[in-house]
Amino acid sequence: MQHxxxxxxxxxxxxxTDNMGIVHHANYIRWMEEARMDFMRKVGYVxxxxxxxxxxxxxxxxxxxxIHSMHFDDVFSITVKMTEFSGVRLxxxxxxxxxxDGTLAAEGESSHCFLEAKRRFPVNLKKYCVGFYEKFLxxxxxxx
Amino acid sequence: MQHxxxxxxxxxxxxxTDNMGIVHHANYIRWMEEARMDFMRKVGYVxxxxxxxxxxxxxxxxxxxxIHSMHFDDVFSITVKMTEFSGVRLxxxxxxxxxxDGTLAAEGESSHCFLEAKRRFPVNLKKYCVGFYEKFLxxxxxxx
Amino acid sequence: MQHxxxxxxxxxxxxxTDNMGIVHHANYIRWMEEARMDFMRKVGYVxxxxxxxxxxxxxxxxxxxxIHSMHFDDVFSITVKMTEFSGVRLxxxxxxxxxxDGTLAAEGESSHCFLEAKRRFPVNLKKYCVGFYEKFLxxxxxxx
Amino acid sequence: MQHxxxxxxxxxxxxxTDNMGIVHHANYIRWMEEARMDFMRKVGYVxxxxxxxxxxxxxxxxxxxxIHSMHFDDVFSITVKMTEFSGVRLxxxxxxxxxxDGTLAAEGESSHCFLEAKRRFPVNLKKYCVGFYEKFLxxxxxxx
Numbered sequence: 250m251q252h253x254x255x256x257x258x259x260x261x262x263x264x265x266t267d268n269m270g271i272v273h274h275a276n277y278i279r280w281m282e283e284a285r286m287d288f289m290r291k292v293g294y295v296x297x298x299x300x301x302x303x304x305x306x307x308x309x310x311x312x313x314x315x316i317h318s319m320h321f322d323d324v325f326s327i328t329v330k331m332t333e334f335s336g337v338r339l340x341x342x343x344x345x346x347x348x349x350d351g352t353l354a355a356e357g358e359s360s361h362c363f364l365e366a367k368r369r370f371p372v373n374l375k376k377y378c379v380g381f382y383e384k385f386l387x388x389x390x391x392x393x
Numbered sequence: 394m395q396h397x398x399x400x401x402x403x404x405x406x407x408x409x410t411d412n413m414g415i416v417h418h419a420n421y422i423r424w425m426e427e428a429r430m431d432f433m434r435k436v437g438y439v440x441x442x443x444x445x446x447x448x449x450x451x452x453x454x455x456x457x458x459x460i461h462s463m464h465f466d467d468v469f470s471i472t473v474k475m476t477e478f479s480g481v482r483l484x485x486x487x488x489x490x491x492x493x494d495g496t497l498a499a500e501g502e503s504s505h506c507f508l509e510a511k512r513r514f515p516v517n518l519k520k521y522c523v524g525f526y527e528k529f530l531x532x533x534x535x536x537x
Numbered sequence: 538m539q540h541x542x543x544x545x546x547x548x549x550x551x552x553x554t555d556n557m558g559i560v561h562h563a564n565y566i567r568w569m570e571e572a573r574m575d576f577m578r579k580v581g582y583v584x585x586x587x588x589x590x591x592x593x594x595x596x597x598x599x600x601x602x603x604i605h606s607m608h609f610d611d612v613f614s615i616t617v618k619m620t621e622f623s624g625v626r627l628x629x630x631x632x633x634x635x636x637x638d639g640t641l642a643a644e645g646e647s648s649h650c651f652l653e654a655k656r657r658f659p660v661n662l663k664k665y666c667v668g669f670y671e672k673f674l675x676x677x678x679x680x681x
Numbered sequence: 682m683q684h685x686x687x688x689x690x691x692x693x694x695x696x697x698t699d700n701m702g703i704v705h706h707a708n709y710i711r712w713m714e715e716a717r718m719d720f721m722r723k724v725g726y727v728x729x730x731x732x733x734x735x736x737x738x739x740x741x742x743x744x745x746x747x748i749h750s751m752h753f754d755d756v757f758s759i760t761v762k763m764t765e766f767s768g769v770r771l772x773x774x775x776x777x778x779x780x781x782d783g784t785l786a787a788e789g790e791s792s793h794c795f796l797e798a799k800r801r802f803p804v805n806l807k808k809y810c811v812g813f814y815e816k817f818l819x820x821x822x823x824x825x
Contacts, residue, residue: 266556310457412698600744
């Protein structure tokens with residue numbers, strides 16, 4: 250049985266802050282990507298390997314609710330949960346915690362499809378990337 | 394009567410592209426900010442003036458649906474529409490068109506509150522920033 | 538005879554500011570890229586066409602001196618000058634002016650080589666991209 | 682006696698790559714900032730504490746030579762060395778290694794001044810921030 254991987258964690262960089270003295274909101278979308286790549290690595294499938302197999306996983310939608318502002322040097326951690334996987338589509342949800350302040354800082358979601366890299370047509374991982382397909386399927390069942 | 398301002402438009406920068414050869418998805422969130430600031434300028438209230446009056450307008454939520462990939466040097470335009478304004482809360486929707494490809498590239502939304510800049514408590518623009526309040530109210534009625 | 542193209546110009550975006558309330562210094566390096574691409578377009582050779590011919594122009598060195606801080610919504614303009622061109626190497630210098638403050642805000646330089654995109658070996662534009670070679674040569678002579 | 686702190690290290694994020702399939706050059710300037718902040722933390726003086734004391738340390742100059750391209754998911758490490766410190770000015774040099782490729786990827790430098798945060802006039806740390814002054818002095822002697 251697959252265990253939920255450890256959360257992704259790091260400090261806020263100075264260049265991620267803005268004129269309001271807080272982290273600029275667009276960076277949370279980037280953090281979700283960092284956490285997604287870390288999640289894939291920890292469950293055993295590095296995203297770079299998917300691209301090496303000729304499949305890309307672009308973002309088809311993203312959302313974020315900002316609950317608590319974050320500041321330079323704050324430590325945050327992000328938990329990732331798979332919310333949907335069908336072979337042709339993947340959805341993930343994210344919870345971003347400020348370790349420094351002990352609060353939930355933001356919640357987000359991302360959705361993805363899988364494309365053949367060269368010609369950019371949609372593919373089913375079941376057919377094109379069986380290793381990833383089985384791993385993702387196992388994770389999606391786990392989260393039930 | 395207030396006319397809808399001209400769309401915001403520019404080219405895609407090279408540094409906005411990623412390893413997939415397309416614009417990285419987090420940049421669309423930044424573009425929405427560019428278009429929001431441009432929108433405010435065009436309707437007659439520069440955001441910097443709001444901050445100069447001691448009020449900030451942080452993002453409380455953001456979402457984007459990616460419909461059509463964009464590439465380096467593509468020209469895009471963004472239309473902004475006010476979808477909600479109450480004095481304490483503001484919501485905007487965005488349509489991002491690829492002029493180069495003649496398609497709708499993405500659709501997004503952002504929501505905002507208004508805070509007193511120093512102590513970060515929520516304020517009603519009606520009380521703290523009457524000029525902005527009346528302008529925003531006029532715009533929100535216009536869009537009906 | 539080739540005329541020096543019009544400077545590149547735009548406003549500072551909100552997301553380019555940082556916790557100090559000024560433009561984060563790394564953005565000037567990005568602005569130099571924006572100005573470089575604009576410069577190439579204005580002299581008649583779009584960088585995207587070079588990549589379409591299978592040649593990339595990576596940065597081999599960059600430097601910037603920061604003279605005068607810039608802020609959100611400031612208007613800047615950038616002049617670009619070719620300082621060296623040999624067919625295998627290109628150097629450019631940049632002067633970034635704050636139109637808002639009427640001052641020289643920064644000065645920078647970038648150097649570049651030309652690589653065959655797929656196998657990443659250095660090429661001479663004279664052999665691989667004659668159109669660009671002749672245009673760049675003309676510009677480099679002009680600046681004498 | 683002060684020991685040289687451990688290098689700063691992390692993986693390349695996906696959003697740091699560009700259309701050439703390599704890390705965009707402006708990110709190295711950001712990485713130097715990450716490494717600088719990490720360096721200060723490791724020698725015992727957190728940059729945030731300097732700002733809390735009302736002093737900011739803006740960048741007055743930056744340069745980078747790019748030697749070896751880096752890619753998504755590569756692991757890099759950065760060593761930081763103090764090259765000049767006078768109380769009113771600070772210079773640092775950086776060596777960025779690709780752990781993945783076992784090569785020196787880039788070398789850079791940054792120079793800084795110290796300003797009183799509110800009125801933005803130059804200060805001598807000896808007078809305004811004695812704790813930092815003595816620590817930096819110790820480090821600059823160490824590196825001889």
